[in-house]
Amino acid sequence: MINSIVQGDCIQQLRKIEETSVDLIYLDPPFFSDKKYTLKSREQAQCFSFNDRWGCVQGYADFMQARLALMKPLLKKTGSIFVHCDKNAQHILRSILDNLFGREQFRAEIIWHYKRWSNAQTGLLASHQNIYFYSKSDQYKFNTLYTGYSETTNIDQLLYKRTRDKFNKSVYCRNDEGLSELGKAKKGVPLSDVWDIPTLNPKAKERVGYPTQKPLSLLERIIELSTDEGDLVLDPFCGSGTTCVAAHLNGRRYIGIDESVAAVSLARGRLDQPIKSESKVLKQGRGAFPKADQQALNLLQGVAYHAVTRNKGIDAILAEPYQNTPVLVRVQKPKEPLCEAATRLTNAMLKKGSLKAFLIQTEVDIGLDAQFKLSPGITVLSTPAVSIANALKPVVGD
Template structure:
């Protein structure tokens, strides 16, 4: 069941997700008009080799795709959703926001179809579109299945030059498919100040407790009785005489020390789960530059936030679906809490990042990745259709971090970096160049120059074409690099073909160590502080 899907989530939902097969949906769809989302990758050496790559671009623009989505909502049979969407189009016109809403509407209809009758959906958004999305959700799920608008404080107060209040919160819209959704009440721990103030009493066993009034809120003649000489309030007791005796036998009745006082009920601190969680969440900090779980993904949400949502609205063994899974926080939290999960994303970068994240967090975990090239023919087809996604896929296969920016041109002749520790201490790098089209001797020479420029010990040329003898000769002429720690020799410039990748051949890199990424993140944090 644990599966990552590469592709458009609308297509994946229709082709691969069965009716009423999902217990919980969490989605955090990107919307920020005219903005690009970037992922930062820095080398361990620090800011001098800092660069960034474009992870994905916000493509919610009114075009043929948006028009098609609008038409599909009309044909879906959901008249409420279409009525609302049409009214929004009359009001907003044909702009980026309207395109976003049309594309979201058709996806929300599919997500509603996939949910079990006891299932729930949490839609994470910012105030830019939350009011429109709430109307769409009313149309798709029914207004009576609205449960909460959760407000999460995602950042601290900050200065803002605009004529408005600081924007520090996100909105999470919570809807259920039916009237009896899975629900596990969550609790907040009691503060020390609250415990000191409210649980000041201590019994002979050292247990802290508070007391609660036992009077009825309204006159109850049938509950008016004397108990061990203690008279009730004029309204009567709130419990029967039989229950009063049972509580007394368990030591739960508090007898007043002052004459004329009334009996009260003891509530022990160690039996309290905490205070029930409300819809204002201020206790979960955002991902910042010092957060240990930070992956550098721009829309990454804290693991604790997803754990809370998943714990509240699903049980162990249930299925959690994230159709915009990004860096995979929802699937990470689902796995951690013993749920099955499905993640969908439209970029190979995201899918590759999640693969690494899950493999590192849960060693030995088995899960399936669908939609990615599974054969040489499908890889070659991807190279023809989408050069950028082909590049990201190829880099993920060899465990290389995508890299763009460089010192010359858009990427400086570098598509990716493999970090490694030849002696277990000092971090080195191997430069990776991906070629999905024609490849020749010039590419070998260019990679050799980039290696010298960047001080890289090893260079890897990934190519769809078979190398010529001249290319192999020139690559061999670059020489070998000897690992002084192990005594092993490694070709400095290595050529790998797509065919060899599917035969499980990988670059000859010594001690490829994913822990070096953590060092890179620490260096990044230091640079952030300096900036």
């Protein structure tokens, strides 16, 4: 079974795995969401689905209890289990896990947080899921991961050695000359239990079209925290095989189980040709994304708008549409010919189906050529600097 994806209900398949042989179990079971999930593969060639409708809480709780009970004996003494869920079933699973593993083996509730852009909902937008981490015993394997310090951390705290004074107050160590003593290089801050990892965007290379597919980076982090190379990772509800692909890419052995024939075939295919998308947010942080042109937006004070980034034709879209179409704003950049800005804005209008747009002229001497034909929906506005310069221009013949 090692390094394979097995088809079947995990209640049967788990019985075939050797006891105390597994280092990590990760499961992303049905969430008790009362939905049927259906999605098409990237080329629309295949439709994947699984059912998460239960009728009653007890039915779901019994289903999970029976399977989780079979998982525990499979873990080594040093092993851990990570159970993925969300607000629908977290209370049910937490209570089952407390009973099975013991409250003292509860290690963490990881909050997987991601950004979402939906505005089609009243109330608070759900943008996190929960992952319960329990260990088999106190001797569980754990590799501490470190993250960077926050921008607001005082640099002295990172550089200098600290000690306690006679009032037990933390102070910097001083040498004979009264100067602060340098401390050992610090590794960073141990990873917290809130993980900011983006969900797979619709165009992500690793997206295979399986409903509720999790990002490889999430699984890689769990694997890195709780296993070493060569260790065995088990996912009894493996879906498209994300856990197994992450294990394989990181030199771990794996077993994946899923009752869906289509999921098993998809997961096997993924393992033959693993693809991982690189997340720029994860690699370089959210700050790596181009920021809105703040100077340009300062010109819109008093106007309700949404700032636009990564678009050469638009700096902002007004909060209020015009005849059900977005109203675009483009600010002329330093030294940019106004005709060029107008052409970019016109292209953006065509793409967005806009009927109205505003072009703000900021450069005194770079206006529109007389022969340039401005699109009818565009109104050119001038900054006060441009208006004043134009007003003070000597009139020919004066």
